[in-house]
Structures are given as structure tokens and as C-alpha cells.
Amino acid sequence: MNEPQIIQWLDEDGADRSARWRSENGAAPPRRVVIADDTTKADDAYRLACEGTALLWRGDFQNARQLLQAMTRRADRTPRRADRRKRKGETPSQVQAFHLHRQAQAQRARTLGMVLIPVEAGHKISLRRAPDVEQACVEAHGQADEPYVTSLRELQGLIGAHEWRKKGVPIPALDGDRIHPHYGVFSPVRGEYVDLVAAAPLPSGSLAFDIGTGTGVLAAVLARRGVARVVGTDQDERALACARENVNRLGLADQVDVIKADLFPPGRAPLVVCNPPWVPARPSSPLEYAVYDPDSQMLRGFLNGLAEHLEPGGEGWLILSDLAEHLGLRTRAELLDAFETADLRVLDRMDIKPRHPRAMDSSDPLYEARAAEVTSLWRLGTR
Structure with missing residues (x-):
């Protein structure tokens, strides 16, 4: 187990102070820290943050x-940087635009993460007009028996996740019932992939595997469609707890088992479903693993192991956005080659256009790729 990181600073009297540093994004504790209060001006704060001072x-x-x-x-x-290039008459390629966008996102996150909040044991904040964040922090981190320091931006993320967890996300494929995402588990707010699983013809109603179940939404949809037994797998403890809670909340515990596994559970099934991260790039924080799949590791792991976990005549459903293709990070030929390498053949493909707001936002740096994006359910069988 890793030793807790420590952040150090000088208090208002010039005395040395320190506390545990907590960062869900894995950021190191800032080396330079100054005290700020209600008299601190935004221009000064922004300049210090850009220079690396918290x-x-x-x-x-x-x-x-x-x-x-x-x-x-x-x-x-x-x-x-991409805007400056445009003003100079240089038009970056889609892959260049993607990398520039990621760099800008990372720099923005570092800068805005420099406003820090001291938190007491029990997740209590003693600042004036501070909200009660105990439950939100317990859900994300568990109990806290010592003080710590965290970024305000991250704290706001915890509070927002807590609210989503309380109210849930309505899922039309579940007749409007809600899925309640936990902090750090990808929320099914982009419902295209859920709609595809709800509409594809079932090869069997006896058993299905849901690989990387996350919130458990696809396992729940399959169970509601009449699949007698669904096994959802995940490696992340937060996802496992989230999926189990949702399955129980929906009254599907007798149909759906949620187990910890690296991709596949033991045995074979007539239907194996997977919705892996769709962008083959390195995540910059643990929270990005639902979107970014370094070197397409999960995608290739699913494809390469699918044949040995399918019953004869069974189907593997791969739900995958083609955004990576429009960004120049993966070609369609490379995807089809991966099918062939895994001794798989395409039985059919169902497509759906995204409905999320960024697909219609022409000011988005990646608008060209997002506007062309299609999410597909590939029905795969063995050769």
C-alpha cells in the first residue's frame, strides 16, 4: 500500500504546517503553497496558479x-495553441487537434486545481459558509480519521457525483427506471449504447456475460429483456459496488451476478457483451479510464478472448464509438484486422448517432470528429 503523500506550507504566522494530501486524479502535492483568503484577487490567484503556486x-x-x-x-x-495556429493560417490535422486539446485540458486542470481546501477529520470543513460534504466524501473515499488538504475543484466533483448518485439517471430502456452512478464510475448519460443493446436481437435468453459492467446498466437491460442469468464483471471496486447496488435497487439480484474478474468470468455463454473505452489514448487520471484505453488494451483483450468464451453459435456484442477513427487514432481497417486476428467474423452491425451536446457544439476543438461520430453494435461470431 502506498504511503500517504504530505503537503507542506507556512501558516499566517510563518510556522511550518503539513497535512495529508488527497488527490483522486493522482496529482502530486504542490511544492509551493501560499495562504489565500477573501482579499485575494482573481488576477493574482490565476497568475500564481499558472506559475505552479497553490x-x-x-x-x-x-x-x-x-x-x-x-x-x-x-x-x-x-x-x-490550435487557435493560434489557425490565426497563422495553419490548420492542424484531427490527430494534432486531439493532442493539442488534451494538452490544453491537462494544463487547465492543473491550473484550476491550485485552489486548495483544508478538510478536518471526519470530512468536516470549518470555513465560513462551507457545505456539509461528509456523505459525498465518504462515498468516494471512505472514512477519514485525520485532516487533509484537497483541491476545491475536485471537492466540487465529489459533491456533483453525490447529487447524481442520489437522483440517478433515467434509462428509457429500463422503462424510465434510474441507474445511480457512484463517484468514479462512468455514468450512462450518453444513452446511445444502451439503446443499441436494448434493440439488438438476442441470440439466446439463457445466459449473457457483461464485460466491464460499470454501473450495471447493460446487465440490467439484458435481464429486463428476459435473459435468465447475466454475469457482470469488473475489476474496479467502485464499479462492483455500484453495479450491485443498482441491480438490487431494480429488483434483479436473482438474475444478475456481479463478480470481480479481469474481463471474462469462467465458462462460456451464448451472448457476451462489452462496451470498452473508445479512445486509444492514455488517461490523465483514474476517472478517465472509462473513455481512454491505452493501446486499445481492453478492446484487444475482449476480442482476443471472445472466441473461447462463446458457446457454439453464440454472439459477441462489441459496442464501440468510431470517434477514434475520425480523430486519426485508429483506422477502420485496424479494427477489422483485430476481428480477423481474433478469428471473429461480423454477423451484423447496428449504428446510432450520438445525441450528447458536444456533437452539436461547433466551438468544440474536436467538433469535426464529434459531428461525424457513430456508435456501433458489432454482432460478432466465431469463424
Whole structure:
């Protein structure tokens, strides 16, 4: 087990202070820390943050939120490298635009992560007008028996995830019943892939495997469609807890088993379903593993192991966005070659266009690729 990281600073009296550093994104504790309060101006805070100096907040909590909003506006006004290239008459390729966008996102996250909040044992915040964040923090981190320091931006993410977990996401394929995502588990707010699984013809109603079950939404859809037994697998403890909670909440515990496994459970099934991360790039934080799949490891692992886990005549359903193809990160030929290498053949393909707002946002740096994106359910069989 890794030793807790420590953040150090000088308090208002010049005395050395330290506390545990907590970062879900895996960021190292800032080396330079200054005290900030209600008198700190947004321009000064933004300049310090850009230089790598963190601001440990001592003032009113709501004023810290306003400061972060002001810093966000300044960060979003900063010309992107891609925009500067356009002004010079240079048009980056889609893959260049993607990498520039990722670099800009990472720099923005680092800068805005420099506003820090001290948290006491029990996830209590003693700042004026601070909200009660105990339950949100317990859901993400468990109990805390010692003080720590975390970024305000990350803390806001915990609070937002807690609200999503409370109210849930309505799923039309479940007759409007809700899936309640936990912190760190990919939320089914993009419902295209769920709709595909709800519409594809079932090869059998006896057994299905749901590989990388996440919230358990696809396992639940298959169970509601009448599959007698569904086995959902995942390696992430948060996902396992989330899927089990959703299955129980929906009254499907007698049909759906959720187990910890690296991709496949033991045995074979007439239907094996997988919705892997769709962008073959390295995630910059643990929360991005649902979207970014370095070197297409999960995709290739699913394809290469599928044949030995399918019953004769069975089908593997691969649900995959083609965004990577439009970004120049993977070609359609490479995907088809991966099918062939795994001794798989395409039985059919169902397509759906994305409905998320960024697909219609022409100001998005990746708009050209997002506007062309299609999510497909590939029905695969053995050769």
C-alpha cells in the first residue's frame, strides 16, 4: 500500500504546517503553497496558479467558489495553441487537434486545481459558509480519521457525483427506471449504447456475460429483456459496488451476478457483451479510464478472448464509438484486422448517432470528429 503523500506550507504566522494530501486524479502535492483568503484577487490567484503556486484557502467557502469561477473564465480566455495556429493560417490535422486539446485540458486542470481546501477529520470543513460534504466524501473515499488538504475543484466533483448518485439517471430502456452512478464510475448519460443493446436481437435468453459492467446498466437491460442469468464483471471496486447496488435497487439480484474478474468470468455463454473505452489514448487520471484505453488494451483483450468464451453459435456484442477513427487514432481497417486476428467474423452491425451536446457544439476543438461520430453494435461470431 502506498504511503500517504504530505503537503507542506507556512501558516499566517510563518510556522511550518503539513497535512495529508488527497488527490483522486493522482496529482502530486504542490511544492509551493501560499495562504489565500477573501482579499485575494482573481488576477493574482490565476497568475500564481499558472506559475505552479497553490492557494490554501482560509476565507469564506462561497468566496472560494467565486474565485475559482473567475479563474475558470480567465483560463477559458487563454488562446489555445490550435487557435493560434489557425490565426497563422495553419490548420492542424484531427490527430494534432486531439493532442493539442488534451494538452490544453491537462494544463487547465492543473491550473484550476491550485485552489486548495483544508478538510478536518471526519470530512468536516470549518470555513465560513462551507457545505456539509461528509456523505459525498465518504462515498468516494471512505472514512477519514485525520485532516487533509484537497483541491476545491475536485471537492466540487465529489459533491456533483453525490447529487447524481442520489437522483440517478433515467434509462428509457429500463422503462424510465434510474441507474445511480457512484463517484468514479462512468455514468450512462450518453444513452446511445444502451439503446443499441436494448434493440439488438438476442441470440439466446439463457445466459449473457457483461464485460466491464460499470454501473450495471447493460446487465440490467439484458435481464429486463428476459435473459435468465447475466454475469457482470469488473475489476474496479467502485464499479462492483455500484453495479450491485443498482441491480438490487431494480429488483434483479436473482438474475444478475456481479463478480470481480479481469474481463471474462469462467465458462462460456451464448451472448457476451462489452462496451470498452473508445479512445486509444492514455488517461490523465483514474476517472478517465472509462473513455481512454491505452493501446486499445481492453478492446484487444475482449476480442482476443471472445472466441473461447462463446458457446457454439453464440454472439459477441462489441459496442464501440468510431470517434477514434475520425480523430486519426485508429483506422477502420485496424479494427477489422483485430476481428480477423481474433478469428471473429461480423454477423451484423447496428449504428446510432450520438445525441450528447458536444456533437452539436461547433466551438468544440474536436467538433469535426464529434459531428461525424457513430456508435456501433458489432454482432460478432466465431469463424
